[in-house]
Amino acid sequence: MRAPLTEQPPRLEIRNLVRHFDGRRVVDDVSLRIMAGQVTCLLGPSGCGKSTTLRMIAGVEMQDSGEIWVDGKLVCDTIFRVPPERREIGLMFQDFALFPHLSVAENVAFGLRTGTRTEKRARVAELLERVDLIQFIDGYPHQLSGGEQQRVALARALAPRPRIMLMDEPFSGLDNRLRDGIRDETLSLLKDEDTAVLLVTHEPEEAMRMADEIALMRGGKIVQRGAPYNVYTRPADKAAVAFFSDVNVLKAQVNGALAQTPFGRFLAPGVPDGTDVDIVFRPQHVRLDFDRNGQGPLPTPAEGVAARGVVERARFLGHESLVEFRMDYDGSVLKATVPNVFLPQKGRVMWLTVRRDRCFVFPA
Numbered sequence: 244m245r246a247p248l249t250e251q252p253p254r255l256e257i258r259n260l261v262r263h264f265d266g267r268r269v270v271d272d273v274s275l276r277i278m279a280g281q282v283t284c285l286l287g288p289s290g291c292g293k294s295t296t297l298r299m300i301a302g303v304e305m306q307d308s309g310e311i312w313v314d315g316k317l318v319c320d321t322i323f324r325v326p327p328e329r330r331e332i333g334l335m336f337q338d339f340a341l342f343p344h345l346s347v348a349e350n351v352a353f354g355l356r357t358g359t360r361t362e363k364r365a366r367v368a369e370l371l372e373r374v375d376l377i378q379f380i381d382g383y384p385h386q387l388s389g390g391e392q393q394r395v396a397l398a399r400a401l402a403p404r405p406r407i408m409l410m411d412e413p414f415s416g417l418d419n420r421l422r423d424g425i426r427d428e429t430l431s432l433l434k435d436e437d438t439a440v441l442l443v444t445h446e447p448e449e450a451m452r453m454a455d456e457i458a459l460m461r462g463g464k465i466v467q468r469g470a471p472y473n474v475y476t477r478p479a480d481k482a483a484v485a486f487f488s489d490v491n492v493l494k495a496q497v498n499g500a501l502a503q504t505p506f507g508r509f510l511a512p513g514v515p516d517g518t519d520v521d522i523v524f525r526p527q528h529v530r531l532d533f534d535r536n537g538q539g540p541l542p543t544p545a546e547g548v549a550a551r552g553v554v555e556r557a558r559f560l561g562h563e564s565l566v567e568f569r570m571d572y573d574g575s576v577l578k579a580t581v582p583n584v585f586l587p588q589k590g591r592v593m594w595l596t597v598r599r600d601r602c603f604v605f606p607a
C-alpha cells in the first residue's frame with residue numbers, strides 16, 4: 244500500500260478578499276495560493292487594486308471580507324486578526340527608506356528581535372555577503388548608490404527570515420541598467436531562503452522575468468493565472484493579449500465556425516453563427532513577403548491568404564524593427580515586427596500573412 248500523500252498547505256493563501264473604497268469594489272473577490280519558494284507576480288495596470296491587496300495581506304489595511312491563511316493557519320478574517328508585526332511577513336516597497344543615521348549593519352539588523360549580539364551580527368554578515376555589500380557593513384546609507392541601498396533594503400527585509408515576502412514595485416525606482424542585475428540577485432536570494440513571494444508590478448516584462456506564476460489583475464479581479472508562458476501564449480481575452488504587447492485586431496463575423504477576413508478564414512470552433520469576433524495577433528506573428536509583379540505568396544493552410552499593405556512607417560527599436568502598414572482592404576494600420584534591422588521605405592508594397600497558430604479569436 245502506498246502511503247497517502249500529505250500535501251503541504253500553501254505558505255500563503257488568500258480567499259475571496261474584498262475591499263471597498265467610497266462604495267467602489269477596489270479589490271473584488273481575489274483568491275491566491277503561493278507555496279514556499281514560489282514567486283507569484285500580481286500584474287496589472289495602475290489602479291487595479293494590487294497595492295490594496297498587498298496591504299491587506301501585510302495587515303496594514305483591513306479587508307471588508309475574505310480570509311488570509313499562512314501555513315494552513317488563519318491569520319485574518321473579519322473577526323480574528325493577527326497584528327501585522329506578528330505575521331512574519333517581510334515588506335519591500337519602491338520608496339523603501341533606510342535609516343540614514345544607522346549604519347548598514349544596524350539597518351539590516353533592525354528587524355531582528357531574537358538572538359544574541361553575535362548571532363545577529365552573523366546573520367547580518369551572511370546577508371550582506373549574499374548581496375555583495377559586506378565591504379559596506381560599517382558604512383552609512385548616504386555612501387551607497389541607489390542600487391546598493393536597494394540591496395541593503397532587501398537584506399533588511401530578509402534578515403528575520405520572513406515566511407512571506409511582499410514586494411510592491413520594488414525595482415521601479417532603479418534605472419534600467421541596474422534593474423536586471425538586482426532583480427536576478429533578489430530572485431536567487433529569495434529562492435534560497437525558501438520564501439513565498441508576492442511581487443506587485445505593472446510591467447509585464449518584469450513579471451515574465453521574475454514569476455513562477457503570474458496573476459493578471461484588472462478592475463479589482465484576477466482575470467487569469469498561470470505560468471508566464473501560458474499566460475502569454477494562451478491569454479484569456481483581448482485585454483490580456485494587449486497587456487503584454489502591441490496587438491493587431493481584425494473584425495469579422497462567424498459563419499459555420501469560420502471567420503472570413505482579408506487574410507482568409509480563421510477557425511472559430513464553437514462560436515455561434517452571426518457572432519462578431521475580434522481576431523487578435525501580435526506584431527511579431529505577422530509574416531512579410533516582398534511584392535513580385537503585383538503578387539504575394541500563395542495561400543497556405545498555416546498562414547492563410549496574403550493581404551496587400553503599403554509601408555507607412557518603419558522604426559528600429561534595438562533588437563527588432565517595427566513596421567506599420569496601411570492596409571489595402573480597409574485603410575487601417577497593421578503593425579509587424581521583424582528581428583534586427585528591417586527598414587523598408589515608406590510607400591513600399593508588401594504582402595502580409597498571419598500565422599494561424601498564433602492568433603486568438605475572441606467574441607467582440
Ligand SMILES: Nc1ncnc2c1ncn2[C@@H]1O[C@H](COP(=O)(O)OP(=O)(O)O)[C@@H](O)[C@H]1O
Pocket residue numbers: 264265269287288289290291292293294295296
Ligand atoms: N485609502 C484609500 N482611500 C480611497 N481610495 C483608495 C485608497 N487606497 C487606494 N484607493 C483606490 O483604490 C484603487 C486601487 O488602488 P491600488 O490598490 O493602490 O492600485 P494599484 O496598486 O494596482 O495601482 C485606486 O483607484 C485608488 O485610488
Ligand SMILES: [Mg+2]
Pocket residue numbers: 290293294295411
Ligand atoms: Mg500600487
